[in-house]
Amino acid sequence: MSWASWRRLRQATQVLFFVFYIILVFAVVQKRVAPALADIFFRLDPFTALGAMLANREWIAKFGLALVTVGVTLTIGRVWCGWICPLGSLLEWVSFHKARQRAKSISPRFRLVKYFLLATSVAMALFSGLTLFIFDPLTIFTRTLTTAILPALFYAVNSIEAALYRVGLLAPALDGFEGWVRGTVLPVEQPAYAQNLAIAGLFFSLFALNLLAHRFWCRYLCPLGALLGLLSKVSLFRPVIGTACTQCSRCAVVCKPGAVNADPEDFHIMPSECTVCLDCMANCKPGDIHFRFQSKPAQREEFDLSRRGALGTLATGAAGVILLGTDLRLRQENPWRIRPPGVAGEDEFLSTCIRCSQCMKICPTTALQPTLTEAGLAGLWTPLVVPRVGYCDYGCTACGQVCPSGAIPLLRLEEKRLKVIGKAIIDRNRCLPWASGVPCIVCEEMCPTPQKSITLEEAEVMDANGQPVIVKRPSVLRSLCIGCGICEHYCPLEGTAAIRVYDA
Amino acid sequence: MNRQPPFSRRTFLKLTATLAAGAALASCTPNQKPTPADIATTGIKPTIPPNPTAGTVSAQPTQAGTNPTETTSIPEPSPSASPAYLAVTHGPDPAAITRLAIQALGGMASFVSSGFDVIIKPNICTDYHPPEYATTTNPTVVGTLVTMCLEAGARRVRVMDYPFGGTATSAYAFSGIGDAVEAAGGEMHVMIPSKYKFVDIPQGRDITSVNIYPDILEADLLVNVPIAKQHGSTGLTLGAKNLMGTILDRGMMHMNLSQRIADLTSLVRPDLTVIDAVRILTANGPTGGDLGDVSQMDTIIASRDIVAADAYATTLFGLTGSDIGYIQACAEMGLGTMDLGTITIQEIQLG
Numbered sequence: 001m002s003w004a005s006w007r008r009l010r011q012a013t014q015v016l017f018f019v020f021y022i023i024l025v026f027a028v029v030q031k032r033v034a035p036a037l038a039d040i041f042f043r044l045d046p047f048t049a050l051g052a053m054l055a056n057r058e059w060i061a062k063f064g065l066a067l068v069t070v071g072v073t074l075t076i077g078r079v080w081c082g083w084i085c086p087l088g089s090l091l092e093w094v095s096f097h098k099a100r101q102r103a104k105s106i107s108p109r110f111r112l113v114k115y116f117l118l119a120t121s122v123a124m125a126l127f128s129g130l131t132l133f134i135f136d137p138l139t140i141f142t143r144t145l146t147t148a149i150l151p152a153l154f155y156a157v158n159s160i161e162a163a164l165y166r167v168g169l170l171a172p173a174l175d176g177f178e179g180w181v182r183g184t185v186l187p188v189e190q191p192a193y194a195q196n197l198a199i200a201g202l203f204f205s206l207f208a209l210n211l212l213a214h215r216f217w218c219r220y221l222c223p224l225g226a227l228l229g230l231l232s233k234v235s236l237f238r239p240v241i242g243t244a245c246t247q248c249s250r251c252a253v254v255c256k257p258g259a260v261n262a263d264p265e266d267f268h269i270m271p272s273e274c275t276v277c278l279d280c281m282a283n284c285k286p287g288d289i290h291f292r293f294q295s296k297p298a299q300r301e302e303f304d305l306s307r308r309g310a311l312g313t314l315a316t317g318a319a320g321v322i323l324l325g326t327d328l329r330l331r332q333e334n335p336w337r338i339r340p341p342g343v344a345g346e347d348e349f350l351s352t353c354i355r356c357s358q359c360m361k362i363c364p365t366t367a368l369q370p371t372l373t374e375a376g377l378a379g380l381w382t383p384l385v386v387p388r389v390g391y392c393d394y395g396c397t398a399c400g401q402v403c404p405s406g407a408i409p410l411l412r413l414e415e416k417r418l419k420v421i422g423k424a425i426i427d428r429n430r431c432l433p434w435a436s437g438v439p440c441i442v443c444e445e446m447c448p449t450p451q452k453s454i455t456l457e458e459a460e461v462m463d464a465n466g467q468p469v470i471v472k473r474p475s476v477l478r479s480l481c482i483g484c485g486i487c488e489h490y491c492p493l494e495g496t497a498a499i500r501v502y503d504a
Numbered sequence: 505m506n507r508q509p510p511f512s513r514r515t516f517l518k519l520t521a522t523l524a525a526g527a528a529l530a531s532c533t534p535n536q537k538p539t540p541a542d543i544a545t546t547g548i549k550p551t552i553p554p555n556p557t558a559g560t561v562s563a564q565p566t567q568a569g570t571n572p573t574e575t576t577s578i579p580e581p582s583p584s585a586s587p588a589y590l591a592v593t594h595g596p597d598p599a600a601i602t603r604l605a606i607q608a609l610g611g612m613a614s615f616v617s618s619g620f621d622v623i624i625k626p627n628i629c630t631d632y633h634p635p636e637y638a639t640t641t642n643p644t645v646v647g648t649l650v651t652m653c654l655e656a657g658a659r660r661v662r663v664m665d666y667p668f669g670g671t672a673t674s675a676y677a678f679s680g681i682g683d684a685v686e687a688a689g690g691e692m693h694v695m696i697p698s699k700y701k702f703v704d705i706p707q708g709r710d711i712t713s714v715n716i717y718p719d720i721l722e723a724d725l726l727v728n729v730p731i732a733k734q735h736g737s738t739g740l741t742l743g744a745k746n747l748m749g750t751i752l753d754r755g756m757m758h759m760n761l762s763q764r765i766a767d768l769t770s771l772v773r774p775d776l777t778v779i780d781a782v783r784i785l786t787a788n789g790p791t792g793g794d795l796g797d798v799s800q801m802d803t804i805i806a807s808r809d810i811v812a813a814d815a816y817a818t819t820l821f822g823l824t825g826s827d828i829g830y831i832q833a834c835a836e837m838g839l840g841t842m843d844l845g846t847i848t849i850q851e852i853q854l855g
Contacts, residue, residue, distance in 0.1 A: 031674070162698035163527075183673045183694040190697065364671045393670045394791075395631035395678060432759075440758050444736045448632055448669060450793030456736065472737065486669065492755030 003281035014089040021086040025145050028362050035401040041138055042404035044069050047224040048136050048354045052405040054125040055351040077232040081225055082275030087137040088218055094207050095214050103213035110220050111303040118226035123317025128351035131378050137224050139356045146361040147193035148200035191366040214256040229272035233298040238271040242288030251280035271298045330376030335502040337374050338385040340399045341419040342409040350379050352407035359383045359399035365390030387485025387501045394448035422483025422501040424476045431498035433471040437463040441472050443487035443499050453480035588850035590807040595854030598644040598782045605806040608850045615776055618657035623723040627730045627746050631670030631678040638783040639792035640679035641731045645780045647684030654689050661690040665749045700752055708767040710760050720750045728774035732781045732817045734789035737761055739828045741790050742814040743777040744769045762829030766837050777813040779805040781820055811840025
């Protein structure tokens, strides 16, 4: 097989993995996927695996799959980046002609940034801080799809449908389309997420950076790429330019990640930057670029992290963890910081959650929302139950099933139903029967516990017109309440509910 | 590097303009504002509840509050017998007593004509519990009704509800209704959010319009299949209360729940109400979760008159129609009768 055919195979593989990734995203939204498949990309990701294991100081069996990626990288290099990574593929497809020229003016030294990000992330993980894992490529992509792109897509489809339904003739066709997609591709409820713009902003800025250089993110910033790059320095087989080379620089021109050092004095391919895309081999006129068995580690590059630099990142990581950990927003008791069911302590949760947003994606009521400052900057974009937006469904255990790191434990339904995530408190100054003499008690009806956690007492009170009226007034039985928040969600009062769940 | 773009700027602009014009045309139809008139007129069915006193007294008129066990056991009613106003059947086999109840009302053929588009509206309120907990309508009862509609020549039978706990798909699956309906040849329909429309309620006393799922009003036959359950604010959830599943904003309904349910009932007017009392939930409803609150009643109550069916169902809980606000309100609006003494009730014990 020629290098050109291999390259076509690589491109086909990229498409295949990308489509697989997207299908899994939709399947997870609809809870139509086996838990073992739902987080397969995350389990293949050695960066999050390393982080979660370091922060927890234990072997997490689920992440054992990441050893496959490590093994492949140690054999032949960053195959993950050039063949599999869905974000990498997307950034490769979205490329701009002028980027090649512009990239020449960017010093290769900036490649250091990704190693610095990797080292700092790992250092922070050593001190149990996973905050920087918001920059893992998979978490970036999944989080953006979950909170920004899918809701926008669903909203667009729903809006267009609503407009088209006004044209009577189209109704049967629309019904047919709906019967096919609703509940399989499209969710029943329109999801909406906090900070969708900020999250999408980060994502789309990566595209904008592609204006400056091909695969800018992968070259200069990606911490996963940095980790695989380090491994590639000692991989068994590395791309090597042979003696037939005329230094025509075609390889350097076609290389998307810019892995060819075209310095005439030291013309070579940098294994740590190579994504095994095979473009150079397919384009080499003399046809003399090959994978060769290497017994010695690759040569040092000017942008490699020095010992001093590595120690510096360790100090930076430690300082970061300490500073983030002493944020008042994190240390203070926060009544609105309601975590998903089964999560034990805040510190333990923050040192296990990899910020991937799988839980937010699968939550059928979109109760799980990304935090901003509720857990300090340390907990940025971790999941939070926001009952006014959505309640924790009494018949659901989905979040624990798709959590790759086990930050949200996998629970059987009977176990999960006993997990107390908060306690509801009624504001009698606002509650309709208590404050206004208006019959209501939606909260009591919605309460899912087998014995209702809300009791009712009948009382004769004055209504809005000053007339006596008998209403049922609700009170919470604290011993029974599990804090699922369905009462707060459905409370018909305008704005803030008259019954609210507080972290307990 | 000078790659030719796939189409010129001019072509692109032309295409964009064409698409925009198409979209503009599509959204600028006369129905720009959701005008409910067209639905309201076609949606309200002219059917009036049959005259309560019509039909022969083939069974003893049962008084309100009568213990359902004191029944006159009657064998299969002959098809020629005049249809009952209200049928109550008891027996261990939910499918058999469902069939028998419909038969007593004159058979499914008196409801379904060939080619009918039928909607069955059970109570699938949550995805919390399997059928034994009596929180959702008995799947066998729903499945049997689907089969009977198809046997009578219905073109399609759709089953739908809008759960408040969990999603439609999960609740359909967990309640067992999804499987039962599909096995019977019906289809589970997920109600489409963008399809809801504001429709006027001409007879409405408290609410004069409601955002409702239009298919409910457009179906050739609407079969309302609630399960009889205890319910906090109204006392019991039965036929009329079950219609809350056809609208989206239920919070606002609770401000004056009884009258608003009656107003909604005046708009929806199901052609047939079949109350599932195979198992009933006597406390901690409508969500349930404790088998100790479930009573096995092995009973089906069916009528064209939703008020009469509801009024009869209250007796299973030791109440009467006038104890439940929305039954009273429905009766006052003339949507049916809750006076069980004046109607022909056929009560049949099977097995």
